[in-house]
Amino acid sequence: MKKKILFAMSFVMMMAFASCGDDDDPVEPQPEPDPVQPIDDGSKTGNETDSTNTGRETDTTNIGGNTDTTKIDDEIITPKGNMSIYLCFGQSNMEGNAAVEAIDKQGVPGNFLNMIVAKDDASHYKQDRYTWRQAVPPLARFTTGLTPADYFGRKMLEYMSPEDTIGIVMVAIGGASIEAFEKEKCITYCNKSDHADWYKNYLAQYDKNPYGVLIKAAKEAQKYGVIKGILLHQGETNNTDPKWPNTVKQIYNDIIADLHLDPEQVPLLAGEMLRQDQGGICWGHNSVIAKLPNVIPNAHVISSEGCKGNGVDGFHFCAAAYRTLGRRYAYKMLDLMGISYEVEEEAEPAPIEDVDSDPAGVVAKEDAFDFSKFSPNIYAEGSFDADTKTFTTGQYGFAGWNYEGGADFSGAKYLVVELDPDSEAIGSYEFSFRLYHKDSYWTEPAIFQFGNSNTVKIELDKMRDKDGHNVFPTHIYYAGFWTIGGVKATIKDIRFED
Numbered sequence: 180m181k182k183k184i185l186f187a188m189s190f191v192m193m194m195a196f197a198s199c200g201d202d203d204d205p206v207e208p209q210p211e212p213d214p215v216q217p218i219d220d221g222s223k224t225g226n227e228t229d230s231t232n233t234g235r236e237t238d239t240t241n242i243g244g245n246t247d248t249t250k251i252d253d254e255i256i257t258p259k260g261n262m263s264i265y266l267c268f269g270q271s272n273m274e275g276n277a278a279v280e281a282i283d284k285q286g287v288p289g290n291f292l293n294m295i296v297a298k299d300d301a302s303h304y305k306q307d308r309y310t311w312r313q314a315v316p317p318l319a320r321f322t323t324g325l326t327p328a329d330y331f332g333r334k335m336l337e338y339m340s341p342e343d344t345i346g347i348v349m350v351a352i353g354g355a356s357i358e359a360f361e362k363e364k365c366i367t368y369c370n371k372s373d374h375a376d377w378y379k380n381y382l383a384q385y386d387k388n389p390y391g392v393l394i395k396a397a398k399e400a401q402k403y404g405v406i407k408g409i410l411l412h413q414g415e416t417n418n419t420d421p422k423w424p425n426t427v428k429q430i431y432n433d434i435i436a437d438l439h440l441d442p443e444q445v446p447l448l449a450g451e452m453l454r455q456d457q458g459g460i461c462w463g464h465n466s467v468i469a470k471l472p473n474v475i476p477n478a479h480v481i482s483s484e485g486c487k488g489n490g491v492d493g494f495h496f497c498a499a500a501y502r503t504l505g506r507r508y509a510y511k512m513l514d515l516m517g518i519s520y521e522v523e524e525e526a527e528p529a530p531i532e533d534v535d536s537d538p539a540g541v542v543a544k545e546d547a548f549d550f551s552k553f554s555p556n557i558y559a560e561g562s563f564d565a566d567t568k569t570f571t572t573g574q575y576g577f578a579g580w581n582y583e584g585g586a587d588f589s590g591a592k593y594l595v596v597e598l599d600p601d602s603e604a605i606g607s608y609e610f611s612f613r614l615y616h617k618d619s620y621w622t623e624p625a626i627f628q629f630g631n632s633n634t635v636k637i638e639l640d641k642m643r644d645k646d647g648h649n650v651f652p653t654h655i656y657y658a659g660f661w662t663i664g665g666v667k668a669t670i671k672d673i674r675f676e677d
Contacts, residue, residue: 214364256311258292262344262404263335266397266434268360268389269413271353272450274319275326276575277489277498280622283325290344291332293318296396297384309399311346317616319351320384322560325498326351327412327450330505348400351391352381353574356416357426362433365390375665376574377560390430394437406440408512412450412504414464415494423467428474446515447475448508451483453496458645459485460493477517481507490623490645491661492575492609497621541584545589547658548580548673557581557659558620566579568670572662577613577620579659585618588652591675594637598629604660605670606631614642615657616650624657625650633671 267273293303293314293630301308303321314332317323332345339345352359359382369387385392397406407429410656417423427449435442449471471478486500496504506523513520550568555561558574570578580586588594596612604610612635613624623644627635642650660668 200626203385203633213339216418219572225282236630240392253401256313258311258344258346258403260290260342261340262292262342262346262403263339263376263407264346264348264400265328265331265408266393266406267347267349267351267410268393268418269327269351269411270355271351271487271574272415272495272501273326273328273349273410274351274353274595275317275324275329276353276495276503277325277501279325280498282484283498283502285328286333287315288312288333288336289313291336292344292346294346294348294396296348296392296398297321298386302481307646309396311403312346314345317529318347323327323351323353325501327505327508328410330502331410331508334506334509334523335512335522338513344404346400346404349392350385350389351394351412352378352385352389354378354381354416355389355413355514357413357420357423357430358406359389360393360413360430362390362430362437375574377381377664390433394434395440398575401438406438406445408445409434409447410450410508412449414452414468417580418452418461420464421467423464424474424594427471427478427491431475431478439627442477445477446512447471447477447478448481448511450481450504450508453486453488453494454483457486458488458490458493479511481511481660489621491577491621494575542586544586544588544675547582547586547588547655550670552580554578554581557657559664569667570660570670572660572664574664575661576664577655577657577659577661581657582655583618586655586656586658588614588639588675591639591677593637593676595672595674595676596627596635596637597670597672597674598633599669599671600633602633602668603664605629605633607666608663609661610663610666611635611661612637613657613659613661614650614652614655616652616654618656623648626661634674 222610291314292311295304295306295308295310295312298308300321304312306312314329316325316329318326318328328347328349332347335345336343337670356368358364366388368381369389380661382389400406409426414423431447434440435445449468451465451468454459454465455462468480471480483504487497487501489495489497510520510522550565553570555562555563555570555572555578557577559576559581561570561572561576561578562580563570572578598605611627612627612629614626615622625642625644627637629635639652642652644650662668
């Protein structure tokens with residue numbers, strides 16, 4: 180089916196850098212790093228590349244138009260034909276926060292490629308860094324999720340020749356301030372000692388120099404094709420920062436200069452944050468993003484209107500919304516190329532049906548909180564000390580219990596969750612206990628905020644999700660703790676009460 184698509188919250192501005200707000204993680208005085216220099220390997224670069232023969236001559240079969248996605252590992256792909264390269268950078272919404280679903284791995288065009296950039300991806304895919312693989316998600320790193328770039332590339336190829344190839348070069352890091360991409364500041368920023376461990380690990384994937392790695396990867400990509408555009412999705416960490424447009428302008432100008440590009444031929448496409456009517460926390464930054472075309476003549480804003488959140492936090496989109504955003508990036512690029520297209524109707528996510536009241540019956544409530552089965556990694560990688568019952572989640576992480584087949588919490592009036600009062604997670608952003616009555620982490624849970632208390636008392640028969648739907652105690656598939664990441668909590672007791 181086809182058819183033609185200043186907020187200020189004081190608490191937000193005080194949040195940690197991974198959450199919404201101005202980056203309150205100031206750079207300690209250090210010697211200025213040497214500017215990142217573009218790699219000079221003597222090859223022809225940028226728009227100097229001859230678009231009639233951009234691929235290296237090898238014996239590899241031309242992959243244009245191939246839709247076979249069965250072999251994606253251990254296969255070194257050499258692009259052929261006319262390759263259009265798109266640089267993608269930003270934080271978690273560009274990196275990809277929603278889980279990759281089965282539909283997202285189907286029908287990926289063989290002429291849609293993704294460069295291996297992150298260190299661990301090289302070993303995961305058994306290839307060297309800066310080589311190409313078919314763009315089967317995830318694209319940022321093998322541990323990430325669906326990104327707007329996935330459906331950007333697919334939609335672009337619908338309106339291009341079978342001999343054309345799209346190549347994605349992505350450096351995106353969850354929680355990243357815009358400083359991570361500033362040529363003159365990124366090294367100092369990345370080496371600050373007070374970053375959370377999970378964030379240090381992300382930065383290390385890009386040699387603690389995201390800007391430098393983006394340039395290096397882009398120059399490797401230029402050996403095969405022409406850079407046609409830059410996709411950006413960043414701003415949650417710099418929410419409502421009035422300096423943000425000029426900072427992005429400097430980054431854009433540095434990329435253009437270091438890669439010898441023509442700014443009139445290489446647009447910057449910047450996506451909006453999750454909007455207020457969809458539960459977005461950083462919606463106020465959209466008025467800042469709107470100013471980009473005032474400072475960068477070839478900048479264009481991609482609307483997030485109607486794009487739903489993930490229902491877990493106030494920062495990220497759901498999988499359907501990433502697909503929509505990706506197509507909208509493509510529609511704007513096709514506009515700029517003068518190519519006609521039809522706008523695809525965006526399907527609404529299927530409604531969550533209420534379940535009946537018959538118990539799931541696999542795990543009884545008396546056995547539900549067995550700490551030998553506690554997982555700190557239900558979402559994002561965390562840690563757990565079974566002796567002290569102390570856990571730490573990864574970024575936007577969820578730790579607790581997954582009951583495969585369901586647990587029955589009925590027969591008690593209350594569930595009481597009590598932490599050690601010295602737990603550093605208490606008082607941190609949206610620290611909560613969550614219960615899911617659907618066998619998917621991506622459905623809506625009942626959420627109970629700790630605030631500044633060490634205890635939540637849950638009336639089981641009155642649980643609701645944020646949309647007011649019942650969450651039935653007879654069908655619990657996940658129970659546990661959501662944190663923004665990097666904060667410790669020690670569980671004192673979890674008990675049922677009448």
